[in-house]
Amino acid sequence: MLLVYCPYCQVERAETEFACRGEAHIARPADPSQATAEDWVEFLYMRDNTKGVAAERWRHIHGCGRFFNAVRDTVSDNFLKFYKAGEPKPDLEAIAKEAGK
Amino acid sequence: MAGVRLPLESFPLQALVSEPVKPAFPCVVMSNTIHAYISQSDKGELVIGAGTDQFVSYSQAGGIHITNHTIDAICELFPHFRRMRMLRNWGGIVDTTPDRSPILSKTPVQGLYVNCGWGTGGFKATPGSGHVFAHTIAKDEPHPINAPFTIDRFRTGRLIDEAAAAAVAH
Numbered sequence: 001m002l003l004v005y006c007p008y009c010q011v012e013r014a015e016t017e018f019a020c021r022g023e024a025h026i027a028r029p030a031d032p033s034q035a036t037a038e039d040w041v042e043f044l045y046m047r048d049n050t051k052g053v054a055a056e057r058w059r060h061i062h063g064c065g066r067f068f069n070a071v072r073d074t075v076s077d078n079f080l081k082f083y084k085a086g087e088p089k090p091d092l093e094a095i096a097k098e099a100g101k
Numbered sequence: 102m103a104g105v106r107l108p109l110e111s112f113p114l115q116a117l118v119s120e121p122v123k124p125a126f127p128c129v130v131m132s133n134t135i136h137a138y139i140s141q142s143d144k145g146e147l148v149i150g151a152g153t154d155q156f157v158s159y160s161q162a163g164g165i166h167i168t169n170h171t172i173d174a175i176c177e178l179f180p181h182f183r184r185m186r187m188l189r190n191w192g193g194i195v196d197t198t199p200d201r202s203p204i205l206s207k208t209p210v211q212g213l214y215v216n217c218g219w220g221t222g223g224f225k226a227t228p229g230s231g232h233v234f235a236h237t238i239a240k241d242e243p244h245p246i247n248a249p250f251t252i253d254r255f256r257t258g259r260l261i262d263e264a265a266a267a268a269v270a271h
Contacts, residue, residue: 077160
């Protein structure tokens with residue numbers, strides 16, 4: 001059971017209060033009418049599946065209901081950072097280095 | 102390394118084994134509704150399959166609430182197992198596809214074939230999938246049975262939703 005911190009409620013709660021929504025910072029094609037089938041495959045299905053430090057989306061589904069992002073080491077499951085939706089993707093390499101990963 | 106991108110994500114899938122007892126359970130029981138999966142091995146241990154964590158992980162452990170969920174269901178169905186002790190549990194990393202069906206396919210790289218994405222299923226399909234995969238490699242063409250299980254199905258939209266065939270909503 002992970003402990004997840006909601007940056008909106010500013011509280012740490014049990015994982016069962018949250019839903020993980022997969023890899024973060026995947027941009028929808030800016031002009032859908034111009035997007036190719038390959039663009040949609042990349043957007044909908046292709047994921048980095050990182051073994052190590054990665055950014056992912058979480059939703060405080062049984063709390064405030066809002067989406068936010070987290071950086072987690074997928075080997076140890078330790079969270080390294082929580083930040084609000086819309087904030088830029090952090091420097092994952094720097095975070096990993098700082099955490100000694 | 103080969104530059105082929107695959108639509109896979111990895112999750113820990115947990116299983117656990119009880120202390121051995123005399124024969125008490127002569128079949129496999131699987132409840133799709135409350136998520137129980139249980140059988141008794143020849144050594145007398147109950148073999149229990151639990152679920153996956155909700156996030157990508159390579160921890161090979163998995164959350165304790167995932168196993169609790171399964172054990173709660175088993176104790177509800179079979180109250181006589183309530184006082185049994187578990188010997189060990191573990192988490193194996195399973196690679197899953199977006200439609201939860203495997204990929205047995207040629208790749209854009211000549212001479213490279215993939216048999217992956219079995220997710221939480223697979224053991225019972227191993228002999229059959231090995232046969233059609235060998236056919237795929239030998240002929241450089243898929244067998245009619247695995248022809249739909251391409252990587253390309255995620256581009257064409259012809260996904261294979263076999264949750265009902267597997268009897269588990271995974």
